[in-house]
Amino acid sequence: MELHEIERDAAVVREFLFAGDAQVVLESLKTGTRYAYRVKRPEGTEGCYRRGHWDDRRFVTFLLEGARPLYVGALYRTMGSWTFLNLSTASAYPAASPEVRGFDHLLLLLKFHEVSRKMKIYNVGLCGRCGQSLAEEEYRAGLHSECLP
Numbered sequence: 679m680e681l682h683e684i685e686r687d688a689a690v691v692r693e694f695l696f697a698g699d700a701q702v703v704l705e706s707l708k709t710g711t712r713y714a715y716r717v718k719r720p721e722g723t724e725g726c727y728r729r730g731h732w733d734d735r736r737f738v739t740f741l742l743e744g745a746r747p748l749y750v751g752a753l754y755r756t757m758g759s760w761t762f763l764n765l766s767t768a769s770a771y772p773a774a775s776p777e778v779r780g781f782d783h784l785l786l787l788l789k790f791h792e793v794s795r796k797m798k799i800y801n802v803g804l805c806g807r808c809g810q811s812l813a814e815e816e817y818r819a820g821l822h823s824e825c826l827p
């Protein structure tokens with residue numbers, strides 16, 4: 679897998695992660711284990727109201743080499759800030775699993791405008807918004823310059 683480290687800046691990581699279709703790999707510096715996720719906006723929800731609220735959701739799936747992705751949970755944006763993972767009966771991983779805890783740890787520190795020192799964060803060479811290939815000078819942001827908000 680082609681991995682490119684994202685700039686260690688909370689604003690850059692946040693923009694990439696929530697851009698709409700981000701494939702992100704978290705690597706534990708302690709164990710060297712890599713966890714691959716896709717953070718995707720559901721089709722047709724951009725700029726729509728649902729039950730009287732601005733609908734901004736992301737579905738998080740866990741990507742396994744050579745297997746179909748497994749559903750992890752949903753993220754919601756309320757009052758401008760993102761929630762932690764919301765698990766449901768469809769979630770393939772329990773709350774205590776490293777797949778859930780690692781991702782929530784990243785989200786927790788982002789809330790404090792920090793990037794976890796326990797992990798490296800990579801993109802897979804694809805833009806976090808449109809999913810198309812990135813040019814080398816765009817690897818640090820994980821987004822095309824024209825796909826930045």
Ligand SMILES: [Zn+2]
Nearest residue numbers: 805808822825
């Ligand atoms: Zn793009």
